[in-house]
Amino acid sequence: MKLIPGHLPPIPTSTSMERLPLPLPFNADLLWRYPLGFSSMAHQNPPSSPLLDYKSQLPNSLPSDPRVWNRDDVMMFLQWSEREYDLQPIDQDMFQMNGKAMCLLTRNDLSERAPGSGDVLYNVLQILVREANTLQRMLPSSPVTPTSRHPYPLSPHSHPPTPNWNMLTQKNESLHTSHAASLAAHLMAQSNSVTLSPAPSVDSQASSPQRLDNPSFGHSIFSMSGSNGSGSNPSDSDEDADKKGYSGSPPNTPNTPSAYALMPQMPYLPPRSPKEPVSSPAAFRNTGREFFPSDSSEPNTNGRLLWDFLQQLLNDPAQRYTSYIAWKNRDTGVFKIVDPSGLAKLWGIQKNHLSMNYDKMSRALRYYYRVNILRKVQGERHCYQ
DNA sequence: CACCCGGAAGCGTA
DNA sequence: GTACGCTTCCGGGT
Numbered sequence: 001m002k003l004i005p006g007h008l009p010p011i012p013t014s015t016s017m018e019r020l021p022l023p024l025p026f027n028a029d030l031l032w033r034y035p036l037g038f039s040s041m042a043h044q045n046p047p048s049s050p051l052l053d054y055k056s057q058l059p060n061s062l063p064s065d066p067r068v069w070n071r072d073d074v075m076m077f078l079q080w081s082e083r084e085y086d087l088q089p090i091d092q093d094m095f096q097m098n099g100k101a102m103c104l105l106t107r108n109d110l111s112e113r114a115p116g117s118g119d120v121l122y123n124v125l126q127i128l129v130r131e132a133n134t135l136q137r138m139l140p141s142s143p144v145t146p147t148s149r150h151p152y153p154l155s156p157h158s159h160p161p162t163p164n165w166n167m168l169t170q171k172n173e174s175l176h177t178s179h180a181a182s183l184a185a186h187l188m189a190q191s192n193s194v195t196l197s198p199a200p201s202v203d204s205q206a207s208s209p210q211r212l213d214n215p216s217f218g219h220s221i222f223s224m225s226g227s228n229g230s231g232s233n234p235s236d237s238d239e240d241a242d243k244k245g246y247s248g249s250p251p252n253t254p255n256t257p258s259a260y261a262l263m264p265q266m267p268y269l270p271p272r273s274p275k276e277p278v279s280s281p282a283a284f285r286n287t288g289r290e291f292f293p294s295d296s297s298e299p300n301t302n303g304r305l306l307w308d309f310l311q312q313l314l315n316d317p318a319q320r321y322t323s324y325i326a327w328k329n330r331d332t333g334v335f336k337i338v339d340p341s342g343l344a345k346l347w348g349i350q351k352n353h354l355s356m357n358y359d360k361m362s363r364a365l366r367y368y369y370r371v372n373i374l375r376k377v378q379g380e381r382h383c384y385q
Numbered sequence: 386c387a388c389c390c391g392g393a394a395g396c397g398t399a
Numbered sequence: 400g401t402a403c404g405c406t407t408c409c410g411g412g413t
Contacts, residue, residue: 353406364405366390381388
């Protein structure tokens, strides 16, 4: 009899898990047997069959770390899961994404995309990711897993801000642009490319632990997890009123991106400690960012994805970007682009496409429709779900 | 007029 | 060379 992941108790967010001290001496097999801190479930269903079981039964060609899966791998995983756990047929069209994106999906996201099977998929993924993380910790100099096709790129810790970025910040741009640039610079410090993205889901309240291990700016915007503060967004009513210039821009405190921008010598902050998960509309919320190798930061500063970018703005714990974009209803995942052109500029700076405008950016957003990442809120301008 | 839509072609990156 | 995620442009609809 197999241990059905879907029957496991709720799994703590990986963020919290990652902070759990590992039992020492470490035993990888033990992890597979009790990959999720099964102490909590021991009382109900002692794993009669170690999870090691199904790990070893993963298709050979599948890297054990789901975050390195490509689309085909994801399909293979879905098919394997269907067979392995007698799941209802899964609509693969709902999973046109790579493994990294799939890992970002929350339990609810998965359940929406694979009714009846989401829990199982979620738990299996959690286990696989956790295992990969553990292996990575144990073998820091080795690829995440022996079967990984490629290890995560090591972080270019000395990775400096891009020249464009410096140029912008040194220019006497408008406050708006300056802020935009600084934000972009900050965001550039992070990158995790994901093929397609999770669709914002209604739930995902899956609170991720709210922690600010380091209050330094480098982490600020990424510490949005569980930012309940943004639960009911005051900008519900800000509507166009917020468009009165850029006065609504975030203040320039020493901890703001702008401040960071003005300190070129400030060391690059690898997204290491900021395991801060991102709470967000959806899939975003259950972070997943913490799923990524802590010391992995791709050198490609243009690699940020639009949805990721928007998510970070939306979930800024300090609500500094509500003059650009804000939740209308966080529970339903509906958000409004308060300042379309301003947001487009931000995005343009982020991608170094300085001629970016809302028309172009919205085209990119529309591409998200077809992959169920985004949908337009009919009749409401600049509102998406 | 601004927004919205989606096709088509092109580009940069991995 | 290929796939991907846009970017850019555009004609058409509301």
